[in-house]
Amino acid sequence: MTHPHSGFDPAASSLAGDVAPEVMAELLSVRSSIDNIDATLVYLLAERFKATQRVGHLKAEHDLPAGDPQRESAQIARLRMLAEEAQLDPAFAEKFLNFIISEVIQHHQAISESRRPAPGAGRPASENTAEGRDERA
Template identity: 60%
Template sequence: MTTRNIDASVMAELDRLRGSIDNIDAAVVYMLAERFKCTQEVGELKARHQLPTADPAREGRQIERLRQLAESARLDPAFAEKLLTFIIAEVIRHHETIAAQTDAPAATPDRPHGV
């Protein structure tokens, strides 16, 4: 069946629903961007104070918290966990990059370029 054979009211409803999906996708992207801005600051703070890039205890608590939120939202908790695990891995990768950049000698008045 092609879209030419579908009733106009069905197509209108499909378009409406897809428009909602597109708006939600945009919101998810912007929320992720905000989340990564915060985790960037966390990574910089950790690097300045030579803290570990990963925090398995916090990550475990966050995963459990997200699973509970998913259940209350009627979202598959396993899916929510997979998503958060992926995000956490990306955050840790960013923190490792920040830490590696911070390991370079800092610039000071007598060492203007950090050498």
């Protein structure tokens, strides 16, 4: 059954022809939980990026570096500990956080660059300083 609005078919599978119907039914039931979890992950990640975007703007406003090594190592140690509590592989949790952090640092750098006037844009040199940057960007 394809969802009416999204075009998403929760039963899409390359396995369909090779699987007994009762096995397929169980597979689809578990996949439906995975689909719910994935939607939650997407909305949660969107919220996380809203928060890190706020951090990115704060850092750019105050000329702070995009990365923060002490913060990152405290986060990694905490997530490994939480992963153990949740019975998730701590090495995977660390890989996951590094994946997210590297994306966030790219965003921070982009925010910081978007605040710098383009070279030769005709602004007075005094504007090309932390104080002179366009804070609305």
